[in-house]
Amino acid sequence: MEIEAKSENALLNTMVATTVLIISVFLAIEKVKDDNLVRDMSRVKTESVDVWNEYQAARIKLHLDENASAMLKVTGGGNVDAVAAEQQLLSNQITKYTNESAQLFVKAQGEDVLYGELAFHHDQFDLSDAFLSIALALTAVAALSSAYWLLIVGWGFGTLGLLMGLSGFAGWAVHPEFLMKWLG
Numbered sequence: 001m002e003i004e005a006k007s008e009n010a011l012l013n014t015m016v017a018t019t020v021l022i023i024s025v026f027l028a029i030e031k032v033k034d035d036n037l038v039r040d041m042s043r044v045k046t047e048s049v050d051v052w053n054e055y056q057a058a059r060i061k062l063h064l065d066e067n068a069s070a071m072l073k074v075t076g077g078g079n080v081d082a083v084a085a086e087q088q089l090l091s092n093q094i095t096k097y098t099n100e101s102a103q104l105f106v107k108a109q110g111e112d113v114l115y116g117e118l119a120f121h122h123d124q125f126d127l128s129d130a131f132l133s134i135a136l137a138l139t140a141v142a143a144l145s146s147a148y149w150l151l152i153v154g155w156g157f158g159t160l161g162l163l164m165g166l167s168g169f170a171g172w173a174v175h176p177e178f179l180m181k182w183l184g
Contacts (some may be wrong), residue, residue, distance in 0.1 A: 002080045009146055016143040016151060023132050023139075023158055034125035035170035037168075041118045048111035055104035066089050123180055124168035131161030 050121060070092040138154030141147070167174035 012146060012148060012151065013143060014117075016139045019139045019151070019158065020136060020152065023136055023161070026165060027129065027132055030125055030128060030168070033101050033169060034122065034129075037118055037122045037125065041115060041122060043116045044111055044118060048108060048115060051104055051108040051111055055101055055108055057088045058097050058101040058104055062094060062101060065097065067091045069094065120175060121168045121171070123175060126166060127176070127179065128161045128165035131164060135161055151168060 069087060072087055072090065076083065134152045134159035135156075138150050138157060142150035142154060163174065166172070
């Protein structure tokens with residue numbers, strides 16, 4: 001009788017083992033990609049903060065030069081040539097900082113957009129990890145309890161996990177916003 005029980009569970013055990021193998025290999029490969037994404041996100045965020053700081057510094061310099069130019073106009077002064085030369089210098093600096101801050105603004109926004117794209121894919125890998133972990137737990141319990149229905153439910157979560165992981169690799173726009181907001 002026990003021999004029959006073992007042969008009845010052989011199919012279930014084979015399906016569980018195959019499921020665990022596929023999920024484990026996919027999780028390992030996905031982990032490498034997700035770690036690289038996190039590293040890139042860190043680099044991009046650092047670059048974004050640096051560019052925003054440069055932008056802010058350029059805006060402060062612009063503001064200071066505008067104020068100095070306005071003060072020079074009000075106070076005038078005795079040496080007309082020196083005042084005119086200083087006004088020209090300030091005008092050049094104002095033009096320089098206006099152009100520089102506009103370029104830095106565009107660059108910083110671009111870094112923020114890139115960070116958002118990377119975070120989007122990181123979310124996909126996070127969801128994939130979660131779904132695949134649930135799938136592994138369900139298949140383990142299915143093996144212990146000989147419950148095929150748990151294996152099938154595990155396959156459902158595994159399918160969701162594989163879909164989210166493949167979306168992260170392929171750059172697909174699969175991203176359940178409601179779930180991310182709830183988990184976020």
